[in-house]
Amino acid sequence: xxxxxxxxxxxxxxxxxxxxxxxxxxxxxxxxxxxxxxxxxxxxxxxxxxxxxxxxxxxxxxxxxxxxxxxxxxxxxxxxxxxxxxxxxxxxxxxxxxxxxxxxxxxxxxxxxxxxxxxxxxxxxxxxxxxxxxxxxxxxxxxxxxxxxxxxxxxx
Numbered sequence: 001x002x003x004x005x006x007x008x009x010x011x012x013x014x015x016x017x018x019x020x021x022x023x024x025x026x027x028x029x030x031x032x033x034x035x036x037x038x039x040x041x042x043x044x045x046x047x048x049x050x051x052x053x054x055x056x057x058x059x060x061x062x063x064x065x066x067x068x069x070x071x072x073x074x075x076x077x078x079x080x081x082x083x084x085x086x087x088x089x090x091x092x093x094x095x096x097x098x099x100x101x102x103x104x105x106x107x108x109x110x111x112x113x114x115x116x117x118x119x120x121x122x123x124x125x126x127x128x129x130x131x132x133x134x135x136x137x138x139x140x141x142x143x144x145x146x147x148x149x150x151x152x153x154x155x156x
Contacts, residue, residue: 022086025085025086026082026087026090030090032078033082038101041103042106042111043064043068044068045111050062050064093140096133097132097133
């Protein structure tokens with residue numbers, strides 16, 4: 001995989017997230033975070049393939065192991081930016097749903113993976129993904145906006 005194709009889109013996300021409302025900024029940082037974590041999963045798959053083909057020492061002769069470290073750092077920074085910039089009800093659903101969606105696209109595009117099995121299994125998988133996304137949105141929407149510390153008990 002060539003990370004140069006993904007890097008311009010991430011740069012665009014972070015440039016757009018530099019200004020605007022906290023909701024917009026959190027959404028863009030969260031989407032970028034999900035893309036980076038999906039990219040990290042792709043590099044991790046390449047790293048394990050390098051490890052199985054070349055061994056532990058030979059693995060360090062390939063770039064995928066270093067890309068795992070780099071995407072881990074970038075992903076952590078973007079995740080923290082998304083969580084600190086705007087409401088959790090915006091950032092959390094995007095991070096949780098963008099990551100697997102982009103991972104599936106990258107797996108099909110880069111590794112030639114495909115869905116196997118009957119059409120019923122694919123329909124069930126799509127429904128499960130939709131239920132997961134709806135569950136995450138529901139959970140973040142029903143949480144309190146501000147978590148306040150409980151009041152200290154009155155002295156006796």
